[in-house]
Amino acid sequence: MADSLQTDRRSFLQVLAVVGGGVMFGIHARDAEAGELEPGAAPFAPNAFIRITSDNRITLIAKNPEEGQGVKQSLPMIICEELDADWSQITVEQALSDESKYGRQFAGGSLSTPMNYDNHRRLGAAARAMLVAAAAKTWNVPVGELTTVRAQVSHNASGRRATYGQLAATAATMPAPDLATVALKDPRTFRLLGKRVPGVDNRKIVTGKPLFGIDVVVPGMLHAVFEKSPVFGATVVSANLATIRRQPGVKHAFIVDGVGTALDGLMPGVAIVADTWYNAKTAREKLQVKWAEHPTAKQSTEWFAQTAKELSAKPADRVVRKDGDVDAAFAAATKVVEAEYFYPFISHATLEPQNCTAHFKDGKLEIWAPTQMPQPGRELVSRTMGIAPQDITIHLTRIGGGFGRRLKNDYMVEAAWIAREAGAPVKLLWTREDDMRHGHYRPAGFHFLKGAVDASGKIVAWKNRVVVEPYMRLGEFPGRYIANYLLETSTLAHGVPTGALRAPGSNGIAFAIQSFIDELAHAADKDPLQFRLDLLTPAMPPVQGDAFNAERMRGVLELVREKSGWGTRTPAKGHGLGVAFHFSHQGYFAEVVEASVGARGEVKVHRVWVAGDVGSQITNLSGAENQCQGSCIDGVSAALGQEITITDGRAVQGNFDSYPLLRMARAFPVEVHFKITDNPPTGMGEPALPPVIPALCNAIFAATGKRIRSLPIGDQLGYQNS
Amino acid sequence: MPISLTINGKPTTVDVPPEMPLLWVLRDVLNLKGTKYGCGISQCGACTVHLAGAPVRSCGIPISAASGMSITTIEGLSATGSHPVQKAWEQLDVAQCGYCQAGQIMTAVSLLRNKKNPTDADIDAAMQNICRCGTYNRIRDAIRLAARSAPAGATPARAPGDDLTGEE
Ligand code: FES
């Protein structure tokens, strides 16, 4: 132990130069599976999140599912900071799903940081206070004379020192301080938060250790595939089960009737369970299913467009916000601009296809799931199968990409049902085609926009009829910033399953709104960035239901102007700069894209500048930058070529050959700049995504004069962009 | 039908259908879970391994086509993460979800074996694997870091003390 501590301390001081600027601290924590270290051996466990053994081993619990957003790293780092341990001394353990112990556990809405930042600081600080109190008692000195660093308490006057491990047993007997009033560090003295710290699972990732849901192995486990109707939600009339049961390796083949009529319950289908997944999948090639007729079969991409257009001409279902008199303002305006914007259904396309492993035994279920929402998953399984929630154990595996897809638990209830029917542990794995054709897609949306500017170039009227699922929010920008404003919606009822996809709502709305603002800037003959700053002035005070703070947005706009050289640097010939901003998930982001369009119409993104304000503290700078860069790649990837089209009520695209994801050759540098402001820290998984799409389209306009009003860009510029 | 091959330096015999893809033999028969399934149609590269020293997409290789050959998976690169490419990946904190990274690393190792100092164009051409999380910039940086940190005179793909690999 002494040796490893030595090494750890040296490594703390080791700073690795990182290519492309910045430094990465060469400190690593290890991770452990739940139960790998016997919890009983910890004499000091002041709360559910911290365990310290007498040999100074410190285990911190990561409560939320890890889907690549970095919370298995960042949340324990917050505890570690206030505990005053060295990150190299920490072992991180993934929590089981148990909300009675850990509070709400989920990965969504970029909420892990805002919901846990303060509390995790207090958990760490309370443990530290008890350790310090233990030292004070042991040495009979005042608490105020003690200092802590690297999991050690020191009394400088007497030169006495003790590790947290040595103090653990005594600390456990000290009264626990009140979390609400426990003393916290001055953030200026933080040693760990705000640094670039490599992820806790990195070693396992680079050596190929089993970490993900798809890697789970349970003794005696069988493998399943599950075929559902290509028309969403249709039931099974019949299937050639006898033939399937004769295929090599097949143990069970049966029809699942489905429970609940909504697309959120257990969907009907045919399960094939075999000794290997290969055998199950091979048997499935012989499967013939007769599906019941279903009304969704009448729906198609063309039907959506036509219906949306018809709805736009009818009175709206709902007026979300109305200020002033748009019609009078349009009549009096200098210039009026009208445009229709469209964004398609898109798939989450998590690289790890949906999967889940389940074992039903003696009335109890044990589940291993890559899920962003374990507790709702437990409730879904409980309700569908009639098993009490407390009889369902859920292990949280690392998730091979979530992006909101795994907020749903359809794969979980399928695996649980199939495992109970099969009477054995079963791992259900969807094929890529299952995954892409049975998504909960980002809903398509249509925006019918009309705007006007006056002689001075100020926006005087704005009307937005949105035909989409009814998710437009009252506070959606530019509401309150334009005197005559009308936001209304028509709901298009349809049978395609939809759900939240990274920055839900915002990922489409920002495209329409920030592109249309650009159109108005050009109509007013104004610089598009200055036009936005003017629009945000004066800032309106935040009101109930609208937390948007225009001053913070102006801050990031000004930062991105400076960093991108907007207005002060002439881009290379043929290059255009585009700007956009968006507020979502409590984060303020302004982005500039530099792009060009080649002679054949191929879009090239040269660089993206991101300016973000997520409050007073970045937890892990490496993770935060990675999220921003990934968000920009993700947004551009979607904008260039991604679309799920619907024919006869079914998703057409099934794999990456027809649903292209951006690859290395089209990747681009992303410069990330954070503006630190005196606001509570907020999450990083989503808010950097929405602005990049309109910023790209605005850059294409600046470069070519061609306005992109419909996504994906695809072949609109004469070349198949993807 | 029993098929013999060498996996990460170890002679191995498996008794599976001859059409079974190498990917599923590795994952479900030999329990080597590092090689990942992403698409099954040679599109994403998550399943990349080295077959006779060259990077291949194991989802598209029937096990019979690998008979008698030498295969290296991510587990065979080094179990401890000591390979320069693994080290670079870890140091630059490349991964987000991490699911694609075994395939990315195996592809990068091959690239560096062929080109000690790859240009951007070399990287673009060789690195065709999908990263859904969009970690391409860090992958590029990590390849450069690995190229620089390879010991002088040594093959960049191999560091002293690496666990053995079965190929070459
Ligand atoms: S799984 Fe083999 S290339 Fe995608």
Ligand code: FES
């Ligand atoms: S890190 Fe998630 S797919 Fe590459």
